[in-house]
Amino acid sequence: MIRLLTPLLLALALCVAAPLQAEQRLKDIASIAGVRTNQLIGYGLVVGLDGSGDQTSQTPFTVQTFNNMLTQFGITVPPGTRIQMKNVAAVAIHADLPPFARPGQTIDITVSSIGNAKSLRGGSLLMTPLKGIDGQVYAIAQGNLVVGGFGAEGADGSRITVNVPSVGRIPGGATVERSVANPLNSADHLVFNLNRPDFTTAKRIVDRINDTFGPGVAQALDAGAVQVRAPLDPNHRVDYLAMVENLRVEQGNAAARVIINSRTGTIVIGQDVRVQPAAVTHGGLSVTITESPQVSQPGALAGGQTVITPTSQINIEEGDSRMFVFNPGVSLDEIVRAVNQVGAAPGDLMAILEALRQSGALNAELVVI
Numbered sequence: 001m002i003r004l005l006t007p008l009l010l011a012l013a014l015c016v017a018a019p020l021q022a023e024q025r026l027k028d029i030a031s032i033a034g035v036r037t038n039q040l041i042g043y044g045l046v047v048g049l050d051g052s053g054d055q056t057s058q059t060p061f062t063v064q065t066f067n068n069m070l071t072q073f074g075i076t077v078p079p080g081t082r083i084q085m086k087n088v089a090a091v092a093i094h095a096d097l098p099p100f101a102r103p104g105q106t107i108d109i110t111v112s113s114i115g116n117a118k119s120l121r122g123g124s125l126l127m128t129p130l131k132g133i134d135g136q137v138y139a140i141a142q143g144n145l146v147v148g149g150f151g152a153e154g155a156d157g158s159r160i161t162v163n164v165p166s167v168g169r170i171p172g173g174a175t176v177e178r179s180v181a182n183p184l185n186s187a188d189h190l191v192f193n194l195n196r197p198d199f200t201t202a203k204r205i206v207d208r209i210n211d212t213f214g215p216g217v218a219q220a221l222d223a224g225a226v227q228v229r230a231p232l233d234p235n236h237r238v239d240y241l242a243m244v245e246n247l248r249v250e251q252g253n254a255a256a257r258v259i260i261n262s263r264t265g266t267i268v269i270g271q272d273v274r275v276q277p278a279a280v281t282h283g284g285l286s287v288t289i290t291e292s293p294q295v296s297q298p299g300a301l302a303g304g305q306t307v308i309t310p311t312s313q314i315n316i317e318e319g320d321s322r323m324f325v326f327n328p329g330v331s332l333d334e335i336v337r338a339v340n341q342v343g344a345a346p347g348d349l350m351a352i353l354e355a356l357r358q359s360g361a362l363n364a365e366l367v368v369i
Contacts, residue, residue: 023248026192026205030226032241033191034183035099040138040174042093044128045069046111046120046145052165053089054115056082062090062115069126089117093128093141095174102179106172109141119165121147130174141174185237190230197224200252208249256364258353267353273364275356 045065046053054062066088067077077083095109111125123145130139145168184190194201202220209218209228218228228244231237256272294309356362 023250026247026249027245029251030192030194033193038097038132038180040095040097040130040132042128042130044091044093045126046089046091046123049087049089049123051086052119053086053117056085059115065090089113090115095130097138101176103176105176107174109170109173111145111168113166117166120145120168121165138178139174139176143170143173145170185234188232190228192226194224198252199223202226204249208247257367258364259367261369275362
């Protein structure tokens with residue numbers, strides 16, 4: 001028996017929160033322009049694998065890389081030599097270089113197979129330069145991999161894999177060789193970029209800084225940036241920024257928005273969502289299909305064949321349609337209560353919200369992810 005009903009397994013996440021009144025530190029809602037991480041990438045070899053490396057017939061670049069490495073040590077492989085390197089894998093390495101990283105410090109790296117290696121477990125990464133987008137080398141990576149995944153394969157071809165064994169990490173596996181220049185000590189002003197651009201928040205930041213350090217110290221460039229004057233002396237600038245980033249500011253409320261995850265049916269409704277006067281009718285339709293196959297058995301001497309005859313019964317039931325009214329300025333709490341009273345499922349709520357938006361009765365933006 002198959003039931004075609006209004007989806008009942010969709011989850012509904014309701015963010016019903018009191019208006020945001022708590023003040024937050026400036027460092028939690030904004031970041032200083034130029035103080036950022038930089039992405040690094042490299043290409044190298046992982047050796048010491050237990051037969052789970054690249055198949056050289058399908059990854060010729062692994063053989064080429066291996067031969068180039070041997071050439072650097074004065075070893076030349078004779079032309080035409082077939083090399084089987086089941087213990088070697090070509091990999092890509094990437095890392096994030098944090099701001100203010102100095103030569104000699106270490107950073108974590110992630111190593112990923114780019115060939116057909118089955119697992120990197122037990123392997124060691126050979127010395128690999130990590131470059132930035134400008135082509136300069138900023139770190140050198142090397143070390144033993146830590147692989148969280150595991151895989152096993154039987155002689156008959158059956159295989160089981162837990163997590164992803166073709167990716168590993170090396171904590172502190174790269175040593176920084178070059179610093180990235182930042183504008184922190186090169187300008188007479190600093191810019192704070194808001195994590196969530198908002199005119200109200202930008203104005204409150206400016207008012208808070210000017211009230212603390214004097215008028216004209218801060219000015220808003222737009223909804224997402226606030227410019228602040230700072231001392232030129234590096235020592236004084238660090239002390240100054242330590243005080244500025246710990247100032248507490250009340251962040252402005254976000255715009256009214258309803259977010260719908262179409263894959264999981266999750267709905268998140270913001271606290272400022274309101275509905276204009278509207279009347280909504282809701283009805284349910286239930287379709288039931290019952291399969292009852294009949295078996296036709298011929299006689300013992302008839303010479304026929306057994307036949308299965310499908311028999312289907314379809315039943316349609318229409319639920320009672322109900323109407324409910326939204327008064328002016330209805331809040332999120334009242335919307336959910338009204339929908340629950342008529343027995344609507346979360347899937348029905350998605351359709352109701354879309355209909356309200358189309359009619360202009362919903363003040364929020366619908367975002368489908």
